[in-house]
Every structure is written in structure tokens, then in C-alpha cells.
Amino acid sequence: MSDNTITWREVAAETEARLSVVADSPTNETRWIIERAAGFDGPEYVLGLDENVTERGMHFHDLMVERRLAGEPLQYVLGRWGFRTLDLYVDRRVLIPRPETEMVAGLAIDELKAMRAAGIDRPVAVDLGTGSGAIGLSLAAEVERAEVWITDASADALVVARSNLAGIGRAATRVRVEEGSWFDALPPELRGSVDLIISNPPYVAIGDEVEAIVREWEPQSALFAGEDGLDDIRTILEDAPSWLRSGGVLILEMDPLQLETASELARSFGFVGIETHADLAGRERSLVVRRGD
Numbered sequence: 001m002s003d004n005t006i007t008w009r010e011v012a013a014e015t016e017a018r019l020s021v022v023a024d025s026p027t028n029e030t031r032w033i034i035e036r037a038a039g040f041d042g043p044e045y046v047l048g049l050d051e052n053v054t055e056r057g058m059h060f061h062d063l064m065v066e067r068r069l070a071g072e073p074l075q076y077v078l079g080r081w082g083f084r085t086l087d088l089y090v091d092r093r094v095l096i097p098r099p100e101t102e103m104v105a106g107l108a109i110d111e112l113k114a115m116r117a118a119g120i121d122r123p124v125a126v127d128l129g130t131g132s133g134a135i136g137l138s139l140a141a142e143v144e145r146a147e148v149w150i151t152d153a154s155a156d157a158l159v160v161a162r163s164n165l166a167g168i169g170r171a172a173t174r175v176r177v178e179e180g181s182w183f184d185a186l187p188p189e190l191r192g193s194v195d196l197i198i199s200n201p202p203y204v205a206i207g208d209e210v211e212a213i214v215r216e217w218e219p220q221s222a223l224f225a226g227e228d229g230l231d232d233i234r235t236i237l238e239d240a241p242s243w244l245r246s247g248g249v250l251i252l253e254m255d256p257l258q259l260e261t262a263s264e265l266a267r268s269f270g271f272v273g274i275e276t277h278a279d280l281a282g283r284e285r286s287l288v289v290r291r292g293d
């Protein structure tokens with residue numbers, strides 16, 4: 001396919017047929033791959049389909065199609081994925097940001113905006129286990145003057161998060177990146193003063209069934225958390241009260257089946273105002289709790 005007298009439309013027909021072996025929606029995946037290869041943005045795709053391919057664009061296209069046919073997730077193949085207002089760089093070092101997490105981040109954004117409206121000019125937020133930076137960078141991008149700490153135990157993940165940090169413009173000056181296990185990553189002077197903590201920690205129980213594409217391609221350390229999948233949630237719930245200010249908020253994403261146990265744990269660690277929130281599919285996914293006093 002290196003004949004540059006063919007058009008992207010002709011390429012698209014063939015690519016769609018080839019991708020149907022691995023993709024649930026080959027039409028969409030073909031579009032994303034061609035947009036990436038040809039540099040088309042949004043509506044340019046429809047007009048651009050009748051342009052002749054370039055040698056460079058075709059080479060890039062072929063590499064992406066081969067990777068996708070080898071089973072690699074589309075998001076890693078494209079090297080980027082949208083999350084709320086951001087276009088994030090992603091590769092195998094980080095979990096692919098999920099649509100349900102956009103809603104969880106939205107809860108934190110609403111909380112921080114409410115804090116600003118209530119007179120906290122520069123609310124301090126922490127995103128533990130930031131991966132690509134999806135949640136924490138969204139907080140910084142969408143909440144004026146918020147100061148955001150993003151952390152991860154994986155140095156590899158933080159390389160990706162830092163490259164995404166470089167892409168958010170001026171808001172990046174309000175973000176700090178720290179490596180370490182959960183709260184160990186934070187400087188001691190933050191203790192007792194954090195307004196909001198959010199985390200989408202690993203929450204799959206070892207031994208639980210996970211889609212093959214996820215198990216084979218995404219970082220294991222982003223997925224699994226002990227026998228019941230609650231190891232990391234338990235740690236965060238136990239340690240968070242000493243980092244939050246009185247009335248500060250903790251938001252956790254988890255499996256709907258873990259919410260009841262996690263709510264009880266939260267109560268046992270002194271949290272109040274315990275709420276759960278559903279994702280777009282109507283599945284309860286997030287726990288929102290407040291430090292009492």
C-alpha cells in the first residue's frame with residue numbers, strides 16, 4: 001500500500017475490512033487511525049478522504065494497523081486518548097483512561113468549584129495513582145487556581161504524566177508531581193491541610209476475570225489489589241483523614257460491588273456524609289466521603 005496515487009477513502013475501505021477481525025467498531029477505529037496518520041482533525045476527515053495519501057502518512061497508517069491487528073489496544077496504537085477537555089498521551093506504562101473516570105473527576109471538579117465559591121481561593125487537591133495524569137490534570141485545567149499534587153508509585157507512569165503536564169499550558173504551573181506509595185509521596189507539611197483527595201486506585205481482586213486485552217496490555221500494577229481488590233482502597237481510607245483538613249473530601253472510584261464494604265470502612269475511619277454516585281451506565285462507581293471532626 002505505498003502507491004501514493006490512491007486516496008484515503010480507498011485505504012479506509014481496506015483498513016475497515018482488515019480491522020473487523022479485532023475491532024468491535026472497525027469503522028470508528030479506521031477513522032481514528034486515518035485521522036492520526038493523515039493529521040486530519042474532526043470535520044477535515046470527511047473532506048480529506050478524497051485526498052491522495054502521502055508516503056509518510058501511509059507508512060504511519062500501516063504501522064498502526066499492524067499493531068492493532070496484533071491485538072494492541074487502539075488507544076496505545078494511536079498514542080493518545082481524550083479525557084474530558086484533555087488530549088492525553090498514553091502508552092503501555094499507564095492505564096488507558098476510562099469514560100467512567102471522567103465522571104468521577106467531574107465530582108471532584110464540582111467539589112473544588114464549590115469550595116472556591118465558598119471562599120477557598122486556592123483549594124489544594126491530590127490525585128493519588130495518577131497514571132497518565134488524567135484526573136489530576138483535569139482538576140488543574142478545569143478549576144481556576146486549584147493547586148494539584150499528582151502522585152504515582154510507578155516512575156514509568158510519571159514519565160507519561162509529566163509529558164501530559166507539559167500539554168496543559170499555564171495550568172501546569174499549579175501542578176506538582178511526586179513519586180511514592182500513596183501518601184508517602186506527599187510532603188509532610190501538607191498533612192491536615194488538603195481540601196480534596198481523589199483516587200482511581202487498582203481495585204481488581206487477584207483471580208478475578210479481566211478482559212484478555214486489558215490483562216495482556218495494561219500495567220498489572222494499575223489493576224490488581226490483593227485477594228478482595230480492596231487492599232489499596234483500605235490503605236487510602238485509613239490514611240486519608242490525617243491528610244485532609246476538617247470537612248475535606250475524599251473521592252474514590254471502585255467496582256460497584258465494593259461500595260458497600262468501602263462505605264462501612266469509611267464510617268469506621270470516622271468519615272461522614274458518605275455518598276455513592278453512579279456512572280453514565282447507571283452503575284454506582286464512586287464513593288464520596290468527608291472528614292468529620
Ligand SMILES: C[S@@+](CC[C@H](N)C(=O)[O-])C[C@H]1O[C@@H](n2cnc3c(N)ncnc32)[C@H](O)[C@@H]1O
Nearest residue numbers: 097129130131152153154181182200201202222
Ligand atoms: C487504576 S490506575 C488509575 C490511573 C489513572 N488515575 C486513571 O484513572 O486513569 C491505578 C494507578 O495507581 C498506581 N498505583 C498502584 N499502586 C500504587 C501505590 N502503592 N501508590 C501509588 N500509586 C499506585 C498505578 O501505577 C496506576 O497508575
